[in-house]
Amino acid sequence: MKKIAILGGGNIGLSLAKGLVNTKKYKINDIVITRRNKAALDKIKLLGFNTSINNCDAVKNAEIIVLSVLPQQLDSLLNEIKSQLTPEQLIISVVSGVSISDIENEIKKKLTIVRAMPNTAIEINQSMTCIAANNVKDLELVVSIFNSVGKTAVIKEELMTSATALCACGIAFFLRAIRAASQGGVEIGFHADEALKMAMQTALGAAGLLIDGAHPESEIDKVTSPRGCTIAGLNTMEHEGFSSAMITGIKTASSRAEGLYKK
Numbered sequence: 001m002k003k004i005a006i007l008g009g010g011n012i013g014l015s016l017a018k019g020l021v022n023t024k025k026y027k028i029n030d031i032v033i034t035r036r037n038k039a040a041l042d043k044i045k046l047l048g049f050n051t052s053i054n055n056c057d058a059v060k061n062a063e064i065i066v067l068s069v070l071p072q073q074l075d076s077l078l079n080e081i082k083s084q085l086t087p088e089q090l091i092i093s094v095v096s097g098v099s100i101s102d103i104e105n106e107i108k109k110k111l112t113i114v115r116a117m118p119n120t121a122i123e124i125n126q127s128m129t130c131i132a133a134n135n136v137k138d139l140e141l142v143v144s145i146f147n148s149v150g151k152t153a154v155i156k157e158e159l160m161t162s163a164t165a166l167c168a169c170g171i172a173f174f175l176r177a178i179r180a181a182s183q184g185g186v187e188i189g190f191h192a193d194e195a196l197k198m199a200m201q202t203a204l205g206a207a208g209l210l211i212d213g214a215h216p217e218s219e220i221d222k223v224t225s226p227r228g229c230t231i232a233g234l235n236t237m238e239h240e241g242f243s244s245a246m247i248t249g250i251k252t253a254s255s256r257a258e259g260l261y262k263k
């Protein structure tokens with residue numbers, strides 16, 4: 001199996017590493033994770049991963065290099081590693097708002113660079129990962145890596161910031177929706193833990209119906225009887241701006257993602 005260096009073992013870098021190991025296709029020994037904070041790195045080492053505080057060492061021994069630092073941390077990381085990068089290596093960037101040409105301009109080399117936008121459900125192999133590359137031949141390996149930790153969609157690079165909003169930020173949007181439903185449940189008589197359990201299983205069921213091929217509105221029609229309680233609840237939510245809040249929130253997140261790397 002190919003050696004993978006994950007440069008930036010924060011939320012998404014570590015989640016990716018855990019997800020890859022869960023698949024059993026990748027061995028924990030094939031992955032090295034870097035970050036600058038030694039104490040935080042030691043905690044990652046306790047999980048069994050190889051760790052390094054030295055990005056250049058990690059890059060030297062890797063066939064696949066994942067860039068998973070914040071956009072504002074990327075230039076200094078690229079400056080540090082650029083002399084070590086070789087054309088045989090594959091670079092996967094999960095950094096939001098940074099284009100392939102931004103990376104090429106910084107490293108001043110033409111390398112194989114693919115952008116991927118996963119979400120934190122990658123840790124439990126349920127990520128929705130959007131992938132874009134300049135060169136189609138580079139996609140196959142990256143798609144297979146991310147298919148092992150969830151579902152993938154190959155998209156145009158210009159839509160990567162939209163993918164950030166809908167899928168990466170989207171995890172938080174759906175979590176907040178589930179949390180809100182559970183808080184409603186508490187208002188009507190359930191303890192917080194049982195309300196959360198009910199809300200999350202209901203959300204899972206709703207997603208499952210759609211994954212099986214149903215359309216949201218036809219499933220909604222099935223649960224809204226005339227003068228019934230569901231339509232009353234749903235229309236009240238719409239009067240309060242439910243769909244509008246989700247849509248404008250996603251648009252706001254997308255435009256914020258667009259500007260994350262701008263100097």
Ligand SMILES: NC(=O)c1ccc[n+]([C@@H]2O[C@H](COP(=O)([O-])OP(=O)(O)OC[C@H]3O[C@@H](n4cnc5c(N)ncnc54)[C@H](OP(=O)(O)O)[C@@H]3O)[C@@H](O)[C@H]2O)c1
Binds near residue numbers: 012035037069
């Ligand atoms: N979180 C998500 O759901 C998600 C989803 C998709 C994409 N992304 C993208 O993934 C990137 C990381 O996001 P995140 O949420 O994982 O952020 P994060 O938790 O802050 O992780 C960034 C990590 O990079 C490390 N780091 C910074 N500079 C470094 C350097 N020079 N060398 C090695 N490690 C370095 C930091 O650790 P030290 O301070 O110890 O160095 C930190 O652990 C962002 O660009 C984000 O847009 C995030």
